[in-house]
Amino acid sequence: MKNKWLYILFGLLIMFSSCIKDEAPNAEADIVSCSLPKDILAYSTINVGMEFNKNINAYPIYISVKPGTDITALAPEFELTPGATIEPASGSVHDFTNPVRYVVTSEDGMWHRTYSVDISILTPANIPTSFTFEKADTVGKYHILYEESDGNKVTWGSGNSGFSLAMSTAKPYEYPTVLSKDGMDGNCVKMVTRNTGNLGSLVGMPIASGNLFLGNFDVLNAMSKPLEATKFGVPFDKKPLVLTGYYKYKSGSKFLEDGNYTDKKDEFSIYAIMYELPENGKLLDGSLQTRNFEDESMIALALLESSEEKDEWTKFEIPFDYNRYGKYIDNDKLAAGKYYFSIVFASSKEGALFKGAEGSTLMVDNVELIYE
Numbered sequence: 001m002k003n004k005w006l007y008i009l010f011g012l013l014i015m016f017s018s019c020i021k022d023e024a025p026n027a028e029a030d031i032v033s034c035s036l037p038k039d040i041l042a043y044s045t046i047n048v049g050m051e052f053n054k055n056i057n058a059y060p061i062y063i064s065v066k067p068g069t070d071i072t073a074l075a076p077e078f079e080l081t082p083g084a085t086i087e088p089a090s091g092s093v094h095d096f097t098n099p100v101r102y103v104v105t106s107e108d109g110m111w112h113r114t115y116s117v118d119i120s121i122l123t124p125a126n127i128p129t130s131f132t133f134e135k136a137d138t139v140g141k142y143h144i145l146y147e148e149s150d151g152n153k154v155t156w157g158s159g160n161s162g163f164s165l166a167m168s169t170a171k172p173y174e175y176p177t178v179l180s181k182d183g184m185d186g187n188c189v190k191m192v193t194r195n196t197g198n199l200g201s202l203v204g205m206p207i208a209s210g211n212l213f214l215g216n217f218d219v220l221n222a223m224s225k226p227l228e229a230t231k232f233g234v235p236f237d238k239k240p241l242v243l244t245g246y247y248k249y250k251s252g253s254k255f256l257e258d259g260n261y262t263d264k265k266d267e268f269s270i271y272a273i274m275y276e277l278p279e280n281g282k283l284l285d286g287s288l289q290t291r292n293f294e295d296e297s298m299i300a301l302a303l304l305e306s307s308e309e310k311d312e313w314t315k316f317e318i319p320f321d322y323n324r325y326g327k328y329i330d331n332d333k334l335a336a337g338k339y340y341f342s343i344v345f346a347s348s349k350e351g352a353l354f355k356g357a358e359g360s361t362l363m364v365d366n367v368e369l370i371y372e
Helices: 002-020 160-166 197-202 331-335
Strands: 031-035 059-065 077-080 085-087 100-105 112-121 135-139 142-149 152-157 177-180 188-192 211-217 230-232 240-250 255-257 260-262 269-276 298-303 310-319 339-346 361-371
Touching: 031 059, 031 112, 077 085, 142 160, 142 177, 160 197, 160 211, 188 211, 188 339, 230 339, 240 269, 240 298, 269 310, 298 310, 339 361
Parallel strands: 059 112, 152 211
Antiparallel strands: 031 077, 085 100, 100 112, 135 142, 142 152, 177 188, 188 361, 211 230, 211 339, 240 310, 240 361, 255 260, 269 298, 269 339
16 A cells, blocks of 8 residues: 555656656757838848858848948847847847848757848949849859949849758759859859759649849748749839840740649740839739739839740840830939839749749840830
8 A cells, every 4th residue: 555655656746747847948049030120121021041151151131221221220130949049139239331240049058050140221323234144152052143233232032042941952053043154155044943842742832933033032931922932123213125135945845734744835934124112112022923914013014025945045125115004204203212123034934833844944144224
Protein backbone atom coordinates (compact mmCIF):
# COMPACT_ATOMS: atom_id res chain seq x y z
CA MET A 1 0.00 0.00 0.00
CA LYS A 2 2.87 2.27 0.91
CA ASN A 3 4.54 1.59 -2.45
CA LYS A 4 1.28 2.37 -4.22
CA TRP A 5 1.13 5.84 -2.71
CA LEU A 6 4.79 6.40 -3.51
CA TYR A 7 4.10 5.59 -7.17
CA ILE A 8 1.10 7.95 -7.20
CA LEU A 9 3.13 10.71 -5.57
CA PHE A 10 5.97 10.18 -8.04
CA GLY A 11 3.57 10.37 -10.98
CA LEU A 12 2.01 13.57 -9.67
CA LEU A 13 5.45 15.12 -9.28
CA ILE A 14 6.30 14.26 -12.90
CA MET A 15 3.00 15.73 -14.13
CA PHE A 16 3.47 18.85 -12.05
CA SER A 17 7.02 19.37 -13.20
CA SER A 18 5.99 18.95 -16.84
CA CYS A 19 3.31 21.59 -16.38
CA ILE A 20 5.67 24.20 -14.98
CA LYS A 21 8.64 23.33 -17.19
CA ASP A 22 9.71 26.34 -19.27
CA GLU A 23 9.29 26.11 -23.01
CA ALA A 24 12.60 25.78 -24.86
CA PRO A 25 13.96 29.18 -25.91
CA ASN A 26 13.37 30.11 -29.55
CA ALA A 27 16.43 29.60 -31.78
CA GLU A 28 15.22 31.89 -34.60
CA ALA A 29 16.82 35.28 -35.20
CA ASP A 30 14.81 36.91 -38.00
CA ILE A 31 13.35 40.27 -38.87
CA VAL A 32 9.72 39.47 -39.72
CA SER A 33 8.74 42.97 -40.84
CA CYS A 34 10.11 46.48 -41.06
CA SER A 35 8.10 49.70 -41.02
CA LEU A 36 8.51 53.43 -41.53
CA PRO A 37 5.82 56.12 -41.79
CA LYS A 38 3.76 55.30 -44.89
CA ASP A 39 3.77 58.91 -46.09
CA ILE A 40 7.53 58.79 -46.76
CA LEU A 41 7.70 55.38 -48.45
CA ALA A 42 8.08 55.27 -52.24
CA TYR A 43 6.58 51.75 -52.18
CA SER A 44 3.79 50.51 -49.97
CA THR A 45 5.73 47.44 -48.76
CA ILE A 46 9.25 46.73 -47.49
CA ASN A 47 10.81 43.42 -48.52
CA VAL A 48 12.63 41.80 -45.59
CA GLY A 49 12.93 38.35 -47.18
CA MET A 50 16.01 38.76 -49.37
CA GLU A 51 18.73 36.14 -49.21
CA PHE A 52 22.20 36.58 -47.72
CA ASN A 53 24.44 38.89 -49.77
CA LYS A 54 28.09 37.82 -49.63
CA ASN A 55 29.24 41.19 -50.97
CA ILE A 56 28.00 42.99 -47.85
CA ASN A 57 28.15 39.99 -45.49
CA ALA A 58 24.56 40.58 -44.37
CA TYR A 59 20.90 40.10 -45.25
CA PRO A 60 19.95 43.24 -47.19
CA ILE A 61 16.82 45.32 -46.68
CA TYR A 62 16.45 47.99 -49.36
CA ILE A 63 14.01 50.81 -48.69
CA SER A 64 13.10 53.58 -51.14
CA VAL A 65 11.64 56.79 -49.76
CA LYS A 66 10.03 59.79 -51.40
CA PRO A 67 11.85 63.00 -52.38
CA GLY A 68 12.20 65.44 -49.50
CA THR A 69 12.65 62.71 -46.88
CA ASP A 70 15.43 63.43 -44.38
CA ILE A 71 17.34 60.14 -44.36
CA THR A 72 19.78 61.44 -41.73
CA ALA A 73 17.22 60.91 -38.96
CA LEU A 74 14.99 57.89 -39.51
CA ALA A 75 13.77 55.33 -36.98
CA PRO A 76 12.68 52.07 -38.62
CA GLU A 77 10.70 49.69 -36.42
CA PHE A 78 11.11 45.93 -36.61
CA GLU A 79 8.99 42.93 -35.76
CA LEU A 80 11.18 39.99 -34.77
CA THR A 81 10.71 36.28 -34.27
CA PRO A 82 9.39 35.59 -30.73
CA GLY A 83 11.91 36.30 -27.99
CA ALA A 84 14.59 37.68 -30.31
CA THR A 85 16.35 40.99 -29.65
CA ILE A 86 17.89 43.54 -32.02
CA GLU A 87 20.81 45.94 -31.75
CA PRO A 88 20.58 48.88 -32.41
CA ALA A 89 17.12 48.95 -30.88
CA SER A 90 13.94 48.95 -32.94
CA GLY A 91 12.65 52.52 -33.27
CA SER A 92 16.02 54.15 -32.54
CA VAL A 93 16.99 57.10 -34.77
CA HIS A 94 19.92 56.74 -37.18
CA ASP A 95 21.59 58.46 -40.12
CA PHE A 96 20.99 56.36 -43.24
CA THR A 97 23.30 58.32 -45.52
CA ASN A 98 25.13 54.98 -45.50
CA PRO A 99 23.54 51.58 -44.78
CA VAL A 100 23.02 50.79 -41.08
CA ARG A 101 23.72 47.28 -39.80
CA TYR A 102 21.45 45.56 -37.28
CA VAL A 103 22.19 42.33 -35.41
CA VAL A 104 19.31 40.10 -34.35
CA THR A 105 19.96 37.61 -31.56
CA SER A 106 17.75 34.59 -30.95
CA GLU A 107 15.94 34.08 -27.64
CA ASP A 108 18.33 31.29 -26.65
CA GLY A 109 21.31 33.57 -27.35
CA MET A 110 22.91 30.99 -29.63
CA TRP A 111 22.12 32.48 -33.03
CA HIS A 112 22.79 35.85 -34.62
CA ARG A 113 21.79 37.30 -37.96
CA THR A 114 23.12 40.57 -39.41
CA TYR A 115 20.91 42.79 -41.56
CA SER A 116 22.00 45.79 -43.62
CA VAL A 117 19.26 48.43 -43.98
CA ASP A 118 19.90 50.59 -47.03
CA ILE A 119 17.58 53.60 -47.43
CA SER A 120 17.69 55.73 -50.57
CA ILE A 121 15.65 58.59 -51.96
CA LEU A 122 13.84 57.53 -55.11
CA THR A 123 13.45 60.56 -57.34
CA PRO A 124 12.32 60.76 -60.98
CA ALA A 125 15.68 62.25 -61.95
CA ASN A 126 17.43 59.07 -60.80
CA ILE A 127 15.71 56.83 -63.35
CA PRO A 128 17.79 55.98 -66.45
CA THR A 129 16.25 55.80 -69.91
CA SER A 130 18.81 53.45 -71.49
CA PHE A 131 19.09 49.85 -70.29
CA THR A 132 22.03 47.67 -71.31
CA PHE A 133 21.73 44.83 -68.74
CA GLU A 134 25.46 44.67 -68.11
CA LYS A 135 25.52 44.40 -64.31
CA ALA A 136 24.03 42.28 -61.55
CA ASP A 137 24.54 41.59 -57.88
CA THR A 138 24.44 37.98 -56.70
CA VAL A 139 22.22 37.79 -53.63
CA GLY A 140 22.11 34.32 -52.16
CA LYS A 141 22.07 32.19 -55.30
CA TYR A 142 20.34 34.45 -57.80
CA HIS A 143 21.04 37.57 -59.82
CA ILE A 144 19.59 41.01 -59.16
CA LEU A 145 20.11 43.14 -62.24
CA TYR A 146 20.64 46.88 -61.98
CA GLU A 147 21.38 49.93 -64.10
CA GLU A 148 23.63 52.85 -63.24
CA SER A 149 23.17 56.36 -64.60
CA ASP A 150 25.06 59.49 -63.51
CA GLY A 151 26.09 57.77 -60.29
CA ASN A 152 22.55 56.56 -59.53
CA LYS A 153 21.69 52.87 -59.20
CA VAL A 154 18.26 51.54 -60.13
CA THR A 155 17.51 47.90 -59.34
CA TRP A 156 15.30 45.74 -61.54
CA GLY A 157 12.65 43.58 -59.89
CA SER A 158 12.12 39.90 -60.67
CA GLY A 159 10.46 36.83 -59.22
CA ASN A 160 13.78 35.11 -58.44
CA SER A 161 13.33 35.39 -54.69
CA GLY A 162 9.91 33.72 -54.99
CA PHE A 163 11.38 30.90 -57.07
CA SER A 164 13.97 30.30 -54.35
CA LEU A 165 11.18 29.40 -51.91
CA ALA A 166 10.28 26.39 -54.05
CA MET A 167 13.71 25.54 -55.47
CA SER A 168 16.17 26.44 -52.74
CA THR A 169 18.90 24.17 -54.14
CA ALA A 170 18.85 25.73 -57.62
CA LYS A 171 22.12 27.15 -58.92
CA PRO A 172 22.28 30.78 -60.12
CA TYR A 173 21.99 29.87 -63.82
CA GLU A 174 18.93 27.69 -63.06
CA TYR A 175 16.84 30.63 -61.87
CA PRO A 176 14.17 32.15 -64.14
CA THR A 177 15.95 35.52 -64.59
CA VAL A 178 19.71 35.68 -65.08
CA LEU A 179 22.45 37.87 -66.48
CA SER A 180 23.71 36.27 -69.68
CA LYS A 181 26.96 36.76 -71.60
CA ASP A 182 25.16 36.19 -74.91
CA GLY A 183 24.11 39.80 -75.49
CA MET A 184 24.42 41.81 -78.67
CA ASP A 185 27.72 43.35 -77.60
CA GLY A 186 28.23 42.17 -74.04
CA ASN A 187 25.74 40.97 -71.46
CA CYS A 188 21.95 40.83 -71.68
CA VAL A 189 19.03 39.62 -69.59
CA LYS A 190 17.86 36.05 -70.13
CA MET A 191 14.44 34.94 -68.88
CA VAL A 192 13.46 31.27 -68.87
CA THR A 193 10.20 29.67 -67.74
CA ARG A 194 11.17 27.09 -65.12
CA ASN A 195 9.58 24.10 -63.44
CA THR A 196 9.10 24.76 -59.72
CA GLY A 197 9.34 21.13 -58.59
CA ASN A 198 7.15 19.22 -56.16
CA LEU A 199 6.55 22.13 -53.80
CA GLY A 200 5.45 24.44 -56.61
CA SER A 201 3.04 21.84 -57.98
CA LEU A 202 1.67 21.17 -54.51
CA VAL A 203 0.63 24.81 -54.06
CA GLY A 204 -0.70 25.19 -57.61
CA MET A 205 2.32 27.07 -58.96
CA PRO A 206 3.97 24.47 -61.21
CA ILE A 207 5.96 26.91 -63.35
CA ALA A 208 7.71 30.24 -62.85
CA SER A 209 8.01 32.60 -65.79
CA GLY A 210 11.26 34.48 -66.14
CA ASN A 211 10.46 38.15 -65.66
CA LEU A 212 12.07 41.54 -65.19
CA PHE A 213 10.41 44.84 -64.34
CA LEU A 214 11.00 48.28 -62.90
CA GLY A 215 9.56 48.00 -59.41
CA ASN A 216 9.97 45.52 -56.59
CA PHE A 217 8.98 41.99 -55.65
CA ASP A 218 7.27 41.33 -52.31
CA VAL A 219 8.47 37.83 -51.43
CA LEU A 220 6.18 37.69 -48.37
CA ASN A 221 3.19 37.61 -50.75
CA ALA A 222 4.79 35.20 -53.22
CA MET A 223 2.85 32.17 -52.00
CA SER A 224 -0.36 33.66 -50.61
CA LYS A 225 -1.01 36.51 -53.09
CA PRO A 226 1.32 35.94 -56.06
CA LEU A 227 -0.31 38.50 -58.37
CA GLU A 228 0.16 41.18 -55.73
CA ALA A 229 3.81 40.25 -55.16
CA THR A 230 4.98 42.07 -58.30
CA LYS A 231 4.86 45.82 -57.67
CA PHE A 232 5.24 47.82 -60.87
CA GLY A 233 6.61 51.32 -61.12
CA VAL A 234 9.16 53.98 -60.22
CA PRO A 235 8.54 57.74 -60.10
CA PHE A 236 9.16 59.34 -63.49
CA ASP A 237 9.22 62.99 -64.61
CA LYS A 238 9.27 62.60 -68.39
CA LYS A 239 6.55 61.87 -70.95
CA PRO A 240 7.41 58.50 -72.56
CA LEU A 241 6.83 58.28 -76.30
CA VAL A 242 8.43 55.09 -77.64
CA LEU A 243 10.09 52.01 -76.13
CA THR A 244 12.74 50.38 -78.32
CA GLY A 245 15.10 47.44 -77.91
CA TYR A 246 16.10 44.01 -79.18
CA TYR A 247 14.92 40.52 -78.34
CA LYS A 248 15.24 36.81 -79.11
CA TYR A 249 12.55 34.28 -78.24
CA LYS A 250 12.05 30.52 -78.33
CA SER A 251 8.87 28.93 -77.02
CA GLY A 252 8.97 25.80 -74.87
CA SER A 253 7.53 22.60 -76.32
CA LYS A 254 4.73 21.78 -73.83
CA PHE A 255 2.26 24.39 -72.59
CA LEU A 256 1.04 23.70 -69.05
CA GLU A 257 -2.40 25.01 -68.14
CA ASP A 258 -4.47 24.08 -65.09
CA GLY A 259 -2.33 21.01 -64.45
CA ASN A 260 -2.58 19.66 -68.01
CA TYR A 261 -0.40 19.92 -71.09
CA THR A 262 -2.12 21.42 -74.14
CA ASP A 263 -1.30 22.22 -77.77
CA LYS A 264 -1.32 25.93 -76.98
CA LYS A 265 1.75 27.91 -78.06
CA ASP A 266 3.51 29.91 -75.37
CA GLU A 267 4.07 33.63 -75.95
CA PHE A 268 6.33 36.21 -74.35
CA SER A 269 5.36 39.65 -73.10
CA ILE A 270 6.99 43.07 -73.46
CA TYR A 271 5.18 46.21 -72.38
CA ALA A 272 5.60 49.52 -70.56
CA ILE A 273 3.12 51.53 -68.52
CA MET A 274 2.67 55.07 -67.26
CA TYR A 275 0.16 55.68 -64.48
CA GLU A 276 -0.77 58.13 -61.78
CA LEU A 277 0.01 56.92 -58.28
CA PRO A 278 -3.25 56.66 -56.27
CA GLU A 279 -3.65 58.57 -53.01
CA ASN A 280 -3.23 55.33 -51.05
CA GLY A 281 0.21 54.84 -52.60
CA LYS A 282 -0.62 51.36 -53.89
CA LEU A 283 1.40 50.37 -56.93
CA LEU A 284 -0.05 48.50 -59.89
CA ASP A 285 0.76 44.81 -59.72
CA GLY A 286 0.81 41.53 -61.62
CA SER A 287 -2.97 41.49 -61.96
CA LEU A 288 -2.83 44.38 -64.47
CA GLN A 289 -2.23 42.20 -67.54
CA THR A 290 -4.93 39.74 -66.44
CA ARG A 291 -7.32 42.72 -66.46
CA ASN A 292 -6.32 43.63 -70.02
CA PHE A 293 -4.36 46.61 -68.67
CA GLU A 294 -7.52 48.32 -67.47
CA ASP A 295 -7.14 50.40 -64.31
CA GLU A 296 -8.40 53.86 -63.43
CA SER A 297 -4.85 55.02 -62.69
CA MET A 298 -3.50 54.13 -66.15
CA ILE A 299 -2.31 56.99 -68.38
CA ALA A 300 -0.57 55.24 -71.28
CA LEU A 301 0.44 51.76 -72.47
CA ALA A 302 3.17 50.56 -74.84
CA LEU A 303 2.42 46.92 -75.72
CA LEU A 304 4.29 44.69 -78.16
CA GLU A 305 1.48 42.89 -79.98
CA SER A 306 3.66 40.40 -81.84
CA SER A 307 5.10 37.38 -80.01
CA GLU A 308 6.98 35.70 -82.84
CA GLU A 309 9.86 33.35 -82.21
CA LYS A 310 13.17 34.86 -83.31
CA ASP A 311 16.59 33.16 -83.38
CA GLU A 312 18.41 36.40 -84.19
CA TRP A 313 18.34 39.72 -82.38
CA THR A 314 15.20 41.48 -83.57
CA LYS A 315 14.38 45.13 -82.99
CA PHE A 316 11.10 46.20 -81.41
CA GLU A 317 9.70 49.72 -81.41
CA ILE A 318 6.53 50.31 -79.39
CA PRO A 319 4.73 53.68 -79.22
CA PHE A 320 2.90 54.70 -76.06
CA ASP A 321 -0.86 54.83 -76.57
CA TYR A 322 -2.41 57.75 -74.65
CA ASN A 323 -5.69 57.66 -76.59
CA ARG A 324 -6.65 54.29 -75.11
CA TYR A 325 -7.35 55.85 -71.71
CA GLY A 326 -8.40 59.31 -72.92
CA LYS A 327 -5.97 61.01 -70.55
CA TYR A 328 -3.09 63.43 -70.78
CA ILE A 329 0.04 64.26 -68.80
CA ASP A 330 -0.36 67.04 -66.24
CA ASN A 331 2.99 68.87 -66.19
CA ASP A 332 2.60 69.95 -62.56
CA LYS A 333 1.99 66.34 -61.46
CA LEU A 334 4.86 65.21 -63.66
CA ALA A 335 7.27 67.63 -61.97
CA ALA A 336 5.99 66.58 -58.54
CA GLY A 337 6.71 62.88 -59.17
CA LYS A 338 3.04 61.85 -59.14
CA TYR A 339 3.43 59.61 -62.18
CA TYR A 340 4.96 56.14 -62.06
CA PHE A 341 6.53 54.23 -64.93
CA SER A 342 7.51 50.62 -65.50
CA ILE A 343 8.90 48.33 -68.18
CA VAL A 344 7.91 44.65 -67.96
CA PHE A 345 9.39 41.58 -69.68
CA ALA A 346 8.21 37.96 -69.25
CA SER A 347 9.15 34.69 -70.95
CA SER A 348 5.55 33.43 -70.59
CA LYS A 349 2.72 35.89 -71.21
CA GLU A 350 0.38 34.09 -68.81
CA GLY A 351 3.11 33.29 -66.31
CA ALA A 352 1.42 35.38 -63.60
CA LEU A 353 -1.35 32.76 -63.70
CA PHE A 354 1.23 29.94 -63.70
CA LYS A 355 0.45 29.01 -67.29
CA GLY A 356 3.26 28.55 -69.79
CA ALA A 357 5.78 26.20 -71.31
CA GLU A 358 8.85 25.12 -69.40
CA GLY A 359 11.94 26.23 -71.31
CA SER A 360 10.37 29.24 -73.03
CA THR A 361 13.27 31.68 -73.34
CA LEU A 362 13.21 35.44 -73.83
CA MET A 363 16.43 37.42 -74.18
CA VAL A 364 16.43 41.23 -74.20
CA ASP A 365 19.16 43.79 -74.77
CA ASN A 366 19.83 47.48 -75.49
CA VAL A 367 16.47 48.87 -74.45
CA GLU A 368 15.92 52.60 -74.76
CA LEU A 369 13.05 54.87 -73.82
CA ILE A 370 12.40 57.81 -76.12
CA TYR A 371 10.66 60.61 -74.26
CA GLU A 372 9.44 64.15 -74.72
